[in-house]
Amino acid sequence: MESLTNRKKVVSNKPMTFIEKLYLPAIFSGMFITLKHMFKKKKTIKYPEETRVFAPVYRGQHVLKRDEQGRENCTACGLCAVACPAEAITMVANERKKGEEHLYREEKYAETYEINMLRCIFCGLCEEACPKEAIFLTDRIVPTEFERGEFIYGKDILVESIEERIDISKRQNTGKRGVV
């Protein structure tokens, strides 16, 4: 049959010559390539002492944001969990009591919020689904652990601290929802 794309290579079975059978020229040309790379700039870096610069839209470890007054944005609406294709997110909602207005922005809040980092595929659909600009992926790498259980991140890890805010202003999904 005639090839339609003409991209296939025909394998030749011709026997090797005496020089080729010695393998030496091939070895030397291979060693020369290796030697050449010793004088080139290194492609690797010494992580974790050195880190690479990430794009501002890199999808790494999640953060649950607080607003300007330090109240948690998340209202446990569950849209991230329903959008998540890896079923990594789970949460339990609770009602805000009187006197907790400085902690949570709306009358409902997430009492527990867990992301299973082993399930997470860092697709960013949770960030896209969030109607409250509460969850964002950041340019931080999820650290490695020795135990599986430690990969289930609760609110203690996910919620940003009031003093050390995490800058998400360069992400694509910030400010997408105007004031209604």
Added chain:
Amino acid sequence: MVKVTIDNIEVEVEQGTTILNAARQIGGEVVPPAMCYYSKLPGSGGKCRTCLVEVAAGSSADPRPMPKLVASCSTPVMDGMIVKNKTSDRVHENRGGVVEFLLANHPLDCPVCDQAGECHLQDLGYEHGSQKSRYEEEKRTFEPIDIGDTIKLHMNRCILCYRCVHVADNLTENRVHGVLNRGEQAEISTYIENAIDNDFSGNMIDVCPVGALTDKTFRFKSRVWFLKPMEAERSCNKCSGKAVLWMFGNEIYRVTARKDKYGEVEDIDGKPGWICNDCRFENKEVSKWKILGPRVIDRHSVISQGKYETKIETSTKKIN
């Protein structure tokens, strides 16, 4: 019998049927949305204006078009009437305006609201609402109040459809709640925050098209799209005992009446299938119910999101 044409589809209905019910006999896309009309509640309808349709010809005797759009839930059909709903741009434009008015004071707190996912206002807003509000004034706000120990009233979300008032009128002689004040100040309330303790008061939750009346025993427990609706029954001496259990795993989170595709309770043995408060609030143990099987839910509904099992079960049910 009279002949009426709705969106170029001819249907023969009985004299005195409203345009909305004639459209429901056709079914599908020609049915106008209804926020306040509820076929099981006599006297309801004519308030929300979302069901407005254009009448291109009044009747075969007088084929002049009606000058204004009419509320299809309260306008009876005439022989030879030609109605336009989906096919009329005017209707679409006006409905968008009505939705804008309904949303003018609505808090848009769907991420918090328990009704989200089964809310008719959400559907309407999705179809007709604009991205931005033009309403500059401050929205009116009320504190959420408890009416009885099982029902929470969020007056912020109420669109004053009066359905809950009609439920009380239907089920009891002495209703203790209604609409107080007028105009912008109008609100659903009980007489001096009286508790409502009728055996069937929980049906107010089912008829509410928005999240104004919600189940306090289900408050913030979960979201409807994480729950699995199961048809179930139990023997009850007050009501039919036929209900829908909203389950998460092997736990019953919420009990509601069985609702059809228009969000109205289904008829059970020829009567509207209202359920009593015992079935709704008190019996949340699986052992007290006989579970009949998963409820068939439109696969485009958010409730069937992510329920691979339910989809298979419902599709096999349809094949069988």
